[in-house]
Amino acid sequence: MTNLASRHKDEIWRRVAIVTPYLWLLVFFLAPFAIILKISLADPVIAQPPFTPTFDKQGGLSVSVDNFRFLLTDKLYAITYLRSVLMAGATTVFCLSLGFAMAYGIARSKPSTRNLLLLLIVLPFWISFLLRVYAWMGLMNTYGVINNVLMWLGAIDKPVRLMYTDFAVFVGMVYSYLPFMILPLYASLERMDMNLIEAAQDLGASRARAFWDITWPLARPGVIAGCLLVFIPAMGEYVIPYLLGGPESLLIGRVLFDEFLVNRDWPLASAVAIVLLLLLVVPIALLQRYRVRDQETAA
Amino acid sequence: MKNFIHLKGVGKNFGDFVAVDDVDLTVAQGELFCILGGSGCGKTTLLRMLAGFEIPTTGTIEIDGVDITQQPPYDRPVNMMFQSFALFPHMSVARNIAYGLRKEGVTKPEISKRVDAMLELVQLADFGKRKPEQLSGGQRQRVALARALIKRPKVLLLDEPLAALDKKLRERTQFELINIQYELGITFIVVTHDQEEAMTLATRIAVMDKGRFQQVGTPKEVYEFPSNKFVANFIGTINTFDGIVTKVLDDQIEVYSDEAGTSLRALGKQLVEVSQKIEIAVRPEKIFISKEKPKDSDDVCIQGTVDDLGYLGNRSLYRIRLESGKIVQVSSQNRRRSITRFLEWEDNVWISWRASSAVILLD
Known part of the structure; x- marks a missing residue:
């Protein structure tokens, strides 16, 4: 009897465990998405809220895709999206190559030093993100640390312009997102049996060959997770381009901010957000399919 | 007796620690030679030097008249079976076995022919498409053996080949190993801490302690005529x-x-x-x-x-x-x-x- 009761209880908890993430997605993703979608199909008005209602007074549906049409025809937006993809892509690739080497080094170090190194990777999170980006301003200013040191060394005669360039944004992004790449990579590399690489070498593979045959495929889940964790937030990044980027380095996060809060064109801003989401869904879906295929061949 | 493997004054230090100390050894072709010793006696280090994963601090290693002391693992006519088996988890059994041949650039039909023959030899003919994780311990051991044998190495190194198997299976596998060794005529060097395993497998045993060989001889010699206290107490x-x-x-x-x-x-x-x-x-x-x-x-x-x-x-x-x-x-x-x-x-x-x-x- 008690056994039956406890099993019943287990069953309830099991359902709670399954339903909770779906509920979470519904409340914090699907519902906001529906609201944004609804706003994106309205027209801006100077009122409270600043957009036309979805249903007019007669109860008829009043929607338009004008905002999307505008986004697709105005070249400025297309360029901004492209610039964002390139910036996020470059950040991801650079984080991956740098992060892989670092994660590999940490995973292969002695267990005692390993924990210390991991702590050093996580340590910057103890300081506010905003402060750390400000610190980069101090480093890259015209008379900031980097320029001063370079001039003192005699490498340059007058300060190089670092701040308010795409380069500054890139540096800021790589700096901020690198830990998100290292941690999942470390997790998948740390589990790997070093004997596998020795076995590959023993069977005739050079060091490089063994890396591509063994290490890389086994690290792939970490690579995919790391790339998603870097690419997705980098696409919508607002703070770093705003603080480190120049007026000409337009990225979609900034456009989104400006449309919402400066122009108060909520419908257009919502459309921008929806298109951004679609741009993100494509690589995620591709990688997800890759991962599923990986698991299928493994099974 | 032809000196097929020849170690001359081989030693290996890790910092201050002397793992292997001035070891001399000759092994004839076709021998099944066991290195027996407790943990930390230097037997695994010696095996890894033969495989090329460690470079000796002193001395030279010759196989079939060629000095291989400085050769990287992938250039040596030697293959190794790892204690953990080290099967590639993302490859099927057949691809695991074929790996060595693929790196050698053997043609595809030749590879599949030899892989099939090898699967037959280790009695896993129907398991080629499986993944290592779908196999039992004994089957994994046989895949590891097949993968190490397929390149027809001059010497096969086996690191505790039976340690991961349960007792019954271990006894059966011992004899399979001996049969396969006899059939292929490849020189085997086995490292083990299990004296019974060494006794049944080996043509000759080297009892190792503190980085040195305490005695080298046939199982009978080592058991009946131990040359010192360590050997007498270690064996039986x-x-x-x-x-x-x-x-x-x-x-x-x-x-x-x-x-x-x-x-x-x-x-x-x-x-x-x-x-x-x-x-x-x-x-x-x-x-x-x-x-x-x-x-x-x-x-x-x-x-x-x-x-x-x-x-x-x-x-x-x-x-x-x-x-x-x-x-x-x-x-x-x-x-x-x-x-x-x-x-x-x-x-x-x-x-x-x-x-x-x-x-x-x-x-």
Whole structure:
């Protein structure tokens, strides 16, 4: 009897465990998405809220895709999206190559030093993100640390312009997102049996060959997770381009901010957000399919 | 005997730690050679130097007349079977086995032919498409063996090949290994901590301790004629008696032992002198046990009482307490089928052994 009761209880908890993430997605993703979608199909008005209602007074549906049409025809937006993809892509690739080497080094170090190194990777999170980006301003200013040191060394005669360039944004992004790449990579590399690489070498593979045959495929889940964790937030990044980027380095996060809060064109801003989401869904879906295929061949 | 593998003064230091110390060894082609020792004795380091994962600090390694001391692992005519098996988890069994041939650039039809033959040899013909995680421990072991054999290496290195298997499977696999080795004629070098495994597998055994070879010989030599105390104690169980040499004759010596309470005789050509302190050692199964004093006066006879006994099915173990308090282990075959015990606790017994059964240990 008690056994039956406890099993019943287990069953309830099991359902709670399954339903909770779906509920979470519904409340914090699907519902906001529906609201944004609804706003994106309205027209801006100077009122409270600043957009036309979805249903007019007669109860008829009043929607338009004008905002999307505008986004697709105005070249400025297309360029901004492209610039964002390139910036996020470059950040991801650079984080991956740098992060892989670092994660590999940490995973292969002695267990005692390993924990210390991991702590050093996580340590910057103890300081506010905003402060750390400000610190980069101090480093890259015209008379900031980097320029001063370079001039003192005699490498340059007058300060190089670092701040308010795409380069500054890139540096800021790589700096901020690198830990998100290292941690999942470390997790998948740390589990790997070093004997596998020795076995590959023993069977005739050079060091490089063994890396591509063994290490890389086994690290792939970490690579995919790391790339998603870097690419997705980098696409919508607002703070770093705003603080480190120049007026000409337009990225979609900034456009989104400006449309919402400066122009108060909520419908257009919502459309921008929806298109951004679609741009993100494509690589995620591709990688997800890759991962599923990986698991299928493994099974 | 052709020197197929030749190690000359091979040593390896890790910082201050001497893992392998000045090892000389020759192994003939087609031998199944075992390196036996406890953990940390340097046996794995020695194997890794043969595989090319460690470069010796001193000395040279030759295989088939070629100095391979500095060669990287992928250039050596040597393959290794890892203790963990180290199967590539993302590849099927067939791809695991084919890996070595693919790196060699063998043509595809040739690869598939040889992989099939190899799967047949290790009795896994229907398992080619499976992933390693879908196999049992014994099957994984066979895949690892097939993968290491497919390039037809001159030497196959096996690191604790049977350690991951359970007892029954281990016994069966031992004989499979010997058969495969015999069939292919490849020289095997096996590293193990399990003396029974070494005894059944090997044509010759090297007993290793503290980075050095303590004795190299056939299983019989190592067991029956241990060259020092370490080897005698490491392989099997042995009873030892401290004593002082009282007589040195042509072919045998007499030793008085307080522990035994009598004089012991042993055959030996070792250079011992009168009044030298030595040890006499006897294996438990070389000792006879009886209730009455044996008539054959030529044997060494000592009286004692049964301190403890254990029934193991095929044989019984006795611990006999001598007058001096010394405990002697005796093992005897249970030849007769009986429900009653031949001996009980505290029975007075005689233990005896032939002088030829005793081993003289010097250090």
